[in-house]
Amino acid sequence: MTLTVEPITLSPQRIPLIPNYPPFRQWRKEALQEKLQEQPMCIYVHIPFCTQRCAFCYYKTVDLKERPEVEGYVADLCQEIKMAADRFQLGNRPIHAVYFGGGTPTLLLEHHFVQIVESLRENFKFFDDRKQFSVEAEPLTVSKSKMEVLAQLGVNRLSMGVQSFNNKIIKLSGRGHDEKQAYRAIDIAQKAGQGKWAINIDLLSGLAGETQETWKDSLECAINTGVESITVYKMEAFANTGVYKTGVREEIIQLPAEEEELQFMQYAMERFEQTNYIPWSFFTYTKNGSDKSEYIANIWRGMDFYGLGVSAFGCLGDVLIQNTSDLEKYAPTIESGELPLSRGYCYNSLERMIRDVLLGMKLLTLDLKAFQKKHGFKLESICSTPLKQLKSQDFISVSDTEIKLTSKGILYGDYVGKTLADYLKEMR
């Protein structure tokens, strides 16, 4: 039997089989080198305990008065460090920055810090190469001996929550210290860490009871301490805070209006400019532009990081990973030999891109060349419409190499990042 086939008119023309993408001729030796090198990462260590519950605080913290087992927590944390380093093969990766956050890490005793740092040294090969080691502090938990131990352990950035230098406002916010104790803690930290660390202090704009005068005074007090860095957060009245209950829902205490809070921020920006505190994110201003947080800057630029401790989260490659937020579950899980992981999220490529824009813009400039190298797209082409609009509204300037926030863009915080992110989301 003969096979009869109808003649085919070839339209479109057939193309040769594509064996791979991109074609081998585009492959480079340098790319191989990059992959074979261990990628740098950051480490976050969470200490959930506090000596108080501040009215504005939205973090999930455990009041020390509830007698949590701090000693046991530190032992479990050390166990988790070993298990996580093994499980995710983190031991050989260069550690770019280490950050102890909370809660209140300085509530730990000297021997706890020694124990945790020893465990990090044992399990992370390049711990001594890290560029920055930051610890968050709270005034009442700062002592000379603790500060000296931290400096000896290699801490080179101390970030202290002060919030306000006005006694009435500090009291209204439910904090245990007063203005004098804040000064004392800063002084102790400055003396103990002289030449060894940079100090950041946090202020909150928009606290209950704040007026133009009290805000100006607090700012002057902060600047006069001579600390290397000052962070001003806008106080957000999240639903899980005391401030939300008494200030937003029941209106028992009066919070400054949005416009007034914006004026506080604007005034802070002007004072910082006059005193040579330069912004590197839209919250943080550092003396002469040095001493930024390497940890925060790098994780916002997309570097991998691993979070240790209850509720801590991290990101390895395209996967976000979070530990359980339940202290009651944290200990038994670790003690049974398991990592206390509770949930994660796997980015797709669009989400990764959106994340890089949203978090990258917090650092005031977004490197367009780096973005294109990483994602393959020219952000300035895909987002030309919102970029034009943001530029005409004076939120940004755009060059061939970067998008840069103007003073107005800095003042409005996440506005630019969110506008661009919302536009990218429409591509779904």
Ligand SMILES: C[S@@+](CC[C@H](N)C(=O)[O-])C[C@H]1O[C@@H](n2cnc3c(N)ncnc32)[C@H](O)[C@@H]1O
């Ligand atoms: C985890 S605390 C670390 C310092 C330490 N626990 C203390 O309070 O002194 C980090 C900072 O988060 C900021 N923060 C807390 N609640 C906030 C809120 N509702 N809105 C904005 N920032 C907040 C505070 O400025 C605080 O200093």
Ligand code: SF4
């Ligand atoms: S602001 Fe600091 S001390 Fe106050 S509850 Fe939050 S983490 Fe604890």
